[in-house]
């Protein structure tokens with residue numbers, strides 16, 4: 494077990510709430526806000542930590558992520574900013590995320606290259622779409638189809654991750670909800686990992702429990718990329734992706750590399766039989 498894994502293994506939800514007073518405990522959020530989009534308060538734009546970054550991306554740092562304990566239980570709402578500051582991550586702050594792998598009818602995987610404007614992991618190639626379920630009832634899963642009133646239940650969290658995935662496919666790639674129906678997302682597993690953001694910017698990073706969602710679509714779905722999020726995108730076959738990994742000029746996100754090294758090619762070879770890969774585990778890749 495790494496030193497970090499040891500550190501976080503000892504942290505309880507209560508420890509986390511005591512350590513980060515900026516995290517609003519879930520039980521104190523009466524009714525949980527219906528929406529938690531970007532803030533109307535523009536003061537975040539001028540914070541020195543964001544110097545040189547894109548205004549639209551800075552505002553998104555005010556979104557409320559779901560802060561977790563180490564059993565993947567939601568314990569509170571913390572801003573995207575708070576959850577992605579590396580010093581917080583190094584002390585154990587953890588949140589919920591999802592990763593979509595979209596395959597077309599030819600079995601090709603849709604990749605995206607993150608925009609230059611992204612504050613974390615800019616310009617890197619990665620899977621179709623990643624983001625965070627927000628701390629709102631639909632994305633916690635408690636009002637979503639397939640969810641229940643018990644926010645600690647795995648099926649509830651999966652239902653919430655699917656709602657968030659549909660929202661972000663539309664936001665980042667302009668994929669209409671009708672081309673990505675909730676019922677078509679297949680949940681496979683969860684991955685717990687931590688990584689600093691690449692490049693010169695060591696202030697930021699990721700530490701999350703990532704819900705893996707597979708989406709099989711028709712070949713002719715609409716894509717209308719939001720260039721504040723996505724610099725480029727392309728469908729690739731397995732060999733083409735392996736060739737991309739050989740190209741030193743291309744950089745990949747750490748979570749995508751980890752998933753490629755562990756699971757992706759097994760899933761990809763069995764797209765018609767994915768249920769055999771489904772589990773209720775959290776794979777700790779720390």
Ligand SMILES: C=C(C)CCOP(=O)(O)OP(=O)(O)O
Nearest residue numbers: 590591592623624625703748
């Ligand atoms: C790494 C994962 C799984 C979530 C982070 O995704 P992003 O960094 O792309 O999140 P957004 O800025 O798009 O919300």
